[in-house]
Amino acid sequence: MKTWMRGDGPRAALLSLLLLALLLGVWHLATVGTAAPAAAPAATNLTPEQIEYLKLMGKDPAAEAGPVARSGFPTLAQMGQVMWQHLQSPFYDNGPNDKGLGLQLLHSLSRVALGYLLAAAVAIPLGFVIGMSPLLYRALDPFIQVLKPISPLAWMPLALYTIKDSSVSGIFVIFICSLWPMLINTAFGVASVRRDWLNVARTLEVSPLRRAFEVILPAAAPTILTGMRISMGIAWLVIVAAEMLVGGTGIGYFVWNEWNNLSLPNVIVAILVIGVVGMALDLMFARLQKAVTYAD
Amino acid sequence: MSTFDPYDADRPLRLSCRCGQHTSDAEHAAAELRTRSEEPGFVERSNAFIEATLVKALFPQDAVRRNFLRAVGRRTAQAAIASVLPVGALSSLQAAAQQAVGPLEKKDLKIGFIPITCATPLIMAHPLGFYSKQGLNVEVVKTAGWALIRDKMLNREYDATHFLSPMPLAISLGLGSTATPMRVATIQNTNGQAITLASKHKDKRDAKLWKGFKFAVPFEYSMHNFLLRYYVAEAGLNPDTDIQIRVVPPPEMVANLRAGNIDGFLGPDPFNQRAVFEEVGFIHVLTRDLWDGHPCCAFGTSQAFIQQNPNTFIALYRAVLTAAAMAREARNRELIAKVISPQAYLNQPETVVAQVLTGRFADGLGYVRNVPQRADFDPMPWQSMAVWMLTQLKRWGYIKGDVNYKQIAEQVFLLTDARKQMAALGQKPPAGSAYPKFTIMGKVFDPEKAAAYADSFAIKRVAS
Numbered sequence: 088m089k090t091w092m093r094g095d096g097p098r099a100a101l102l103s104l105l106l107l108a109l110l111l112g113v114w115h116l117a118t119v120g121t122a123a124p125a126a127a128p129a130a131t132n133l134t135p136e137q138i139e140y141l142k143l144m145g146k147d148p149a150a151e152a153g154p155v156a157r158s159g160f161p162t163l164a165q166m167g168q169v170m171w172q173h174l175q176s177p178f179y180d181n182g183p184n185d186k187g188l189g190l191q192l193l194h195s196l197s198r199v200a201l202g203y204l205l206a207a208a209v210a211i212p213l214g215f216v217i218g219m220s221p222l223l224y225r226a227l228d229p230f231i232q233v234l235k236p237i238s239p240l241a242w243m244p245l246a247l248y249t250i251k252d253s254s255v256s257g258i259f260v261i262f263i264c265s266l267w268p269m270l271i272n273t274a275f276g277v278a279s280v281r282r283d284w285l286n287v288a289r290t291l292e293v294s295p296l297r298r299a300f301e302v303i304l305p306a307a308a309p310t311i312l313t314g315m316r317i318s319m320g321i322a323w324l325v326i327v328a329a330e331m332l333v334g335g336t337g338i339g340y341f342v343w344n345e346w347n348n349l350s351l352p353n354v355i356v357a358i359l360v361i362g363v364v365g366m367a368l369d370l371m372f373a374r375l376q377k378a379v380t381y382a383d
Numbered sequence: 384m385s386t387f388d389p390y391d392a393d394r395p396l397r398l399s400c401r402c403g404q405h406t407s408d409a410e411h412a413a414a415e416l417r418t419r420s421e422e423p424g425f426v427e428r429s430n431a432f433i434e435a436t437l438v439k440a441l442f443p444q445d446a447v448r449r450n451f452l453r454a455v456g457r458r459t460a461q462a463a464i465a466s467v468l469p470v471g472a473l474s475s476l477q478a479a480a481q482q483a484v485g486p487l488e489k490k491d492l493k494i495g496f497i498p499i500t501c502a503t504p505l506i507m508a509h510p511l512g513f514y515s516k517q518g519l520n521v522e523v524v525k526t527a528g529w530a531l532i533r534d535k536m537l538n539r540e541y542d543a544t545h546f547l548s549p550m551p552l553a554i555s556l557g558l559g560s561t562a563t564p565m566r567v568a569t570i571q572n573t574n575g576q577a578i579t580l581a582s583k584h585k586d587k588r589d590a591k592l593w594k595g596f597k598f599a600v601p602f603e604y605s606m607h608n609f610l611l612r613y614y615v616a617e618a619g620l621n622p623d624t625d626i627q628i629r630v631v632p633p634p635e636m637v638a639n640l641r642a643g644n645i646d647g648f649l650g651p652d653p654f655n656q657r658a659v660f661e662e663v664g665f666i667h668v669l670t671r672d673l674w675d676g677h678p679c680c681a682f683g684t685s686q687a688f689i690q691q692n693p694n695t696f697i698a699l700y701r702a703v704l705t706a707a708a709m710a711r712e713a714r715n716r717e718l719i720a721k722v723i724s725p726q727a728y729l730n731q732p733e734t735v736v737a738q739v740l741t742g743r744f745a746d747g748l749g750y751v752r753n754v755p756q757r758a759d760f761d762p763m764p765w766q767s768m769a770v771w772m773l774t775q776l777k778r779w780g781y782i783k784g785d786v787n788y789k790q791i792a793e794q795v796f797l798l799t800d801a802r803k804q805m806a807a808l809g810q811k812p813p814a815g816s817a818y819p820k821f822t823i824m825g826k827v828f829d830p831e832k833a834a835a836y837a838d839s840f841a842i843k844r845v846a847s
Contacts, residue, residue, distance in 0.1 A: 254539065332527060334527035
């Protein structure tokens with residue numbers, strides 16, 4: 088993965104920066120262009136009612152041109168300002184409906200962690216068993232194939248109805264969506280351990296437990312971790328949507344709440360944060376994956 | 384709350400509030416309202432108001448109340464009331480409105496709300512400290528939609544909530560949920576809704592031209608749905624076949640209107656005003672002009688909660704009614720807008736909320752309109768309102784078969800069944816002649832002839 092970076096590293100970084108600058112430049116030009124024409128007519132020839140109307144509409148009748156296209160796409164300057172505000176106090180807490188971005192993130196992350204760990208605790212042992220037994224593999228396959236493609240959010244109404252607790256339902260949805268990739272990959276990894284190694288273990292009369300932990304697990308680890316990495320990616324995608332549905336806390340709720348207010352700058356900040364955190368989670372698993380990879 | 388300190392290096396000298404003692408304008412407004420709520424005049428008015436509402440809730444028909452008191456005497460009446468509410472031990476209902484009623488069974492409460500101006504009393508009671516004054520530690524929780532409110536009430540995650548007033552009827556009847564007895568303690572607000580149309584329809588002010596339009600309402604079991612259906616049916620359109628009605632959570636209505644997914648909505652404020660503010664729509668008609676004084680949202684809880692926590696319920700009831708008394712006074716409206724606009728509550732521009740509450744607003748067509756009655760907060764849970772809602776549920780096929788209108792209305796919209804009490808005491812209750820009549824778009828609704836009324840419309844859905 089890193090080989091291409093060696094020779095082209097600096098040039099690729101430069102290109103990335105150029106692309107970023109281009110993107111920001113286009114953004115700037117596009118938004119500055121729309122802000123200017125929203126000019127109010129000169130205040131002098133307005134009736135008092137018209138002036139009041141403009142004020143009620145949130146415009147300053149005295150101003151020559153409306154400086155802020157309120158409903159339009161935010162300009163870069165507005166974005167920077169909003170982002171700076173969030174960075175200044177990410178952990179403020181003004182009661183249940185108004186928390187800082189950092190706190191919301193922590194809520195989402197803890198939900199993901201809990202659902203994900205539960206899923207791992209179920210999927211990996213189960214996958215192990217399925218992978219070692221061709222009979223079980225075949226028997227459970229139809230169930231897995233049917234349950235796997237179900238959008239995790241489709242479980243939400245059912246979860247709310249049966250679990251009767253919205254935050255547990257959120258965790259359940261994370262659980263159910265991270266379960267399948269881990270389960271399938273574990274089973275696949277375990278099932279496709281090289282016959283030679285198993286035969287060697289058998290010749291040496293290794294106990295079944297030892298065989299599982301010292302032969303199969305290391306051999307299947309890269310595949311299992313690939314499954315875990317995919318699961319984490321999906322869990323992070325789903326948590327945002329789940330929190331928008333259930334509300335209360337979390338980064339998804341933050342997006343929903345700012346959408347209520349049609350506050351695009353805040354929504355964009357949240358989108359960026361979601362992206363960065365998702366990348367960090369993925370990098371973490373990439374590191375882990377590298378640690379267990381072996382050369383044949 | 385910090386004091387004004389010009390030598391504090393960490394604070395700008397000009398704070399964002401006028402008097403300089405509060406960190407924000409909203410806090411300043413909250414403090415001012417708190418002071419007003421402690422003025423003797425207000426305390427008196429509010430107590431009288433709560434007492435009247437309590438009595439009204441207990442005896443929706445004044446004739447019943449008077450006959451009842453005359454017939455059984457004060458003491459027996461109190462005993463009868465005490466069988467349902469823990470006010471019997473007190474010397475009077477006035478006392479119930481003022482004094483502590485006994486140990487609170489539950490102090491930490493969660494109350495759900497949808498971020499709309501309908502919830503004003505229930506929201507403002509929080510920053511103004513009306514809940515804590517009653518010894519309650521209330522958390523008001525913003526909720527993403529009405530279905531979630533229903534689920535969280537059924538789950539008992541919320542102790543009490545902001546409801547659409549037809550919701551407790553529907554939930555009690557088991558429409559769209561498992562049947563669970565819910566109760567309306569007070570109506571939360573009256574009027575305060577509007578039909579908003581997308582700006583491109585400025586020339587289609589006549590509902591007859593709306594064939595094929597897509598409209599949004601907040602929930603199926605809502606006054607919004609009933610009023611929109613009523614309105615288009617009066618124009619000769621069948622709401623089930625000529626237009627499309629979809630359920631959209633109020634906060635998402637403006638975004639959908641801008642995106643062109645819908646042509647208009649009959650929704651709660653501040654989203655009508657927000658659509659105007661965003662220049663994506665205009666206010667076609669206020670619901671006040673369809674039915675002046677119509678109920679919209681309610682404050683309610685489950686029958687089980689009232690039975691298990693009667694003292695807590697009374698305390699909660701008082702807090703919300705105090706807030707309603709305050710919200711009804713026009714002079715408080717601008718300050719209330721400041722208090723409930725911030726992020727923790729409605730999360731809306733203050734001017735939008737202020738236009739809704741004061742009734743001086745831009746209509747999206749270039750005019751400033753002045754309708755002080757645009758939104759009001761009359762808490763009386765008239766049973767005839769419930770009967771009207773039931774007739775509409777029947778009219779549009781949500782309820783099949785015969786409906787015992789009054790029985791359901793009295794179960795859900797009443798704290799005690801005065802009639803049953805009277806019958807038990809050997810009194811003949813007057814044949815319910817005091818359900819007030821309403822006029823909706825020029826047609827008089829007589830709750831005594833509910834079944835005939837539900838049948839009288841040319842456009843309706845015939846239950847198959």
